Amino acid sequence: MNDGDKSATSVNCFTCQARGRTEWCVLTDEELALVDQGKVCRQYLPGDVIFHEGDECHGVHCIESGLVGIRKMDAGGKEILLRLSHPGDTMGYRSFLAGNDHNNSAEALEQSVICFVSGATVRSLLKKNPTLGLRFLKHAARDLDDAEEKVLQSTTLxxxxxxxxxxxxxxxxxxxxxxxxxxxxxxxxxxxxxxxxxxxxxxxxxxxxxxxxxxxxxxxxxxxxxxxxxxxxxxxxxxxxxx
Amino acid sequence: MNDGDKSATSVNCFTCQARGRTEWCVLTDEELALVDQGKVCRQYLPGDVIFHEGDECHGVHCIESGLVGIRKMDAGGKEILLRLSHPGDTMGYRSFLAGNDHNNSAEALEQSVICFVSGATVRSLLKKNPTLGLRFLKHAARDLDDAEEKVLQSTTLxxxxxxxxxxxxxxxxxxxxxxxxxxxxxxxxxxxxxxxxxxxxxxxxxxxxxxxxxxxxxxxxxxxxxxxxxxxxxxxxxxxxxx
DNA sequence: GCAGGTACTTGACTGAGGTCAAGGAGACCG
DNA sequence: CGGTCTCCTTGACCTCAGTCAAGTACCTGC
Structure with missing residues (x-):
């Protein structure tokens, strides 16, 4: 909750440990350079919120290290933890693509370094390299399976x-x-x-x-x-x- | 449940009523012709199953008319109805893209005409026209929102x-x-x-x-x-x- | 007509899990 | 050291929805 504390840190996409696990691994060096230049990286402490439900979505967040919990709250304030996001995961790409505000919130569960990539960069990359879109599509497909499985289990088990x-x-x-x-x-x-x-x-x-x-x-x-x-x-x- | 009854019918993609609402509306005439040639259309009666959970997924199904229910079953045989699919909706694209078997089943709730588009066709279209992938991505993003909303509601409301x-x-x-x-x-x-x-x-x-x-x-x-x-x-x- | 379906309703009962309230165990800080 | 967090546990209670069982209504086919 200490919004003032977010310390900018510098991370390099080319040497990023998590890179192999990201959607971005399909990019050429030239394209990756675009991400690298355009990104803003920050360190978050446990409990820090990366974005809130309802916040405007200006781009995507990519986890370099740490652990993030994706939460969703209902009108009555009851909360569930939808899933965990790990290094290499990209968060917020859905809201961004759909042009919505964030529909869930992300909170660091461990000390984490997270890079923000602006919407403009993502849009131009999607145009340049269609494979990137397909990677995100596959990711979304997997998330959707998980979510539907969860719907089933929460009502039957x-x-x-x-x-x-x-x-x-x-x-x-x-x-x-x-x-x-x-x-x-x-x-x-x-x-x-x-x-x-x-x-x-x-x-x-x-x-x-x-x-x-x-x-x-x-x-x-x-x-x-x-x-x-x-x-x-x-x-x-x-x-x-x-x- | 009358697998023998599925009567082949002929439908034209260019004159398809539902076309404007499909992901396919971004295709050029030339590309749409590919879909049109490659598709196989059938009529289903209420209760007929279009595909079962666990079936291999060889392509996608597109609803020309009617209404389809997407069901999912747990190990104990308990079933939920995840969502309804309407004319213009494409079903099974997720399993197809992820390379999985179908992870839910589709059943006609009304008399429906549904076209099957083979995986090979979809793959080549995705390559030809990257916008198609983005359209599917947006669709998946929306579905995912709905599913997560449902997870929340089913545990809190x-x-x-x-x-x-x-x-x-x-x-x-x-x-x-x-x-x-x-x-x-x-x-x-x-x-x-x-x-x-x-x-x-x-x-x-x-x-x-x-x-x-x-x-x-x-x-x-x-x-x-x-x-x-x-x-x-x-x-x-x-x-x-x-x- | 009647038999056999399936869909829907109703009642009585049960139990899993939520709620409320209180107390314990650490961690941190003055 | 004691005070105040937050996290976790426990007990007592209650209620919502599932289960079981029976009955009704409305099909369709013979």
Missing amino acids: PVRARFAHLLLVLKDRYGVTGEDGALVLELPLSRQDMAAMIGIRPESMSRTIRSFEEDDIAHFSGRRVHVARIDDLIRELEHSAEL | PVRARFAHLLLVLKDRYGVTGEDGALVLELPLSRQDMAAMIGIRPESMSRTIRSFEEDDIAHFSGRRVHVARIDDLIRELEHSAEL
Whole structure:
């Protein structure tokens, strides 16, 4: 919330670690130079807001490092955490392309460096290099699948199953297989945020965690999660489905 | 469900009523001729399935006339109706672009004429005319907004508010203002399907309708809905939000 | 006509998850 | 050190919507 603190930092697109994972990897050196010159990079601290729901959208944001949560709020102030955005992800391209204001907000969950690329630059690149548009299209297609999956799950699955599913998804990025073959997750999320990801209240998150502990499905200490048998998580998903 | 009945019909892209509303309207005559030659059109009766979740995706489907429901099912067989597709809408472009199997199914809700355009044709058009890709991108962006809105609503709003919202959305396409200024909707949906659109069971739909009747918010007879004061629907939305 | 559908309604019951309220555990700062 | 954050947990309670079961209305085909 400290808008005055955003410190400008300098980052180079050509040496950007995340570049291989971005849509921009299809650009020629010449085109990439355009991005590099036109961008503005800043560092954000945990809790800093990159953009708000309702803000005008003047371009796109590209994550160089860190972690960002995409939130959406309803009229009553209730909030959900739609997804996490990682280094290499481009945020806000949808609102920009559709010519809308931002329809969700982005908040740094960890210390992050994020580059802003102006709309003019994006527009001219889309014109120069049609492949870029197709890359964004594919990205949008994937996001849409995820969103529709989430719609389905939030209306059909009980909380336990949704949480099991969340852990399975987070496993792909934050999971490490321990020495005994057990799974260990080192999550970047508070419990509140996990709750917000599956659309429940913090109290329910607490209770769900406890019930997982009691059933020996997973063990939680701080933001570290131990899962002895991954199958238990999968079974949790399937089990609730067959009722 | 009568796969044998799909009767091939002939339709011309150049005279297609829906053409102005499609992504294809950016094509040159020459390019449109490619679509026209390559397409295969069929008539579907209510209940006929155009494609199933899990089917391989070989191209895209374009609706010439009629109405199609896009459904998605979870492991337990529970189903939701994600959205309606109308003449001019192109279906399946996402799975096609992402190279996935179809991740939802499409079912004709009314007698419909639908054209199939092969993947090869789409690919070559995307290459020839980059604007086409951008059009699809915009479409995807809109769909994504809708889906995220739905995720939010399904976890934060009670059934009454979700139903009020659904009626307000359906109003834009199916609403007529009666002589006394009241709103009349002539819906193309069964109550089951309305229930599926907001992710509830038919029994709950029945009860919600009854409670709207009792509160004089709307009156239902068959698929016709009378709404004396639209504000009541809007208030229903806001009211539940401020709790 | 009747049998067999499907769509819809209704009632009684249940339970998952939200709400309210209180208290504990750290972290940070004077 | 105590004070005040915020995050998290717990218990008691309640309500909304799902489930189960039965019944009605309205098709279509025989």
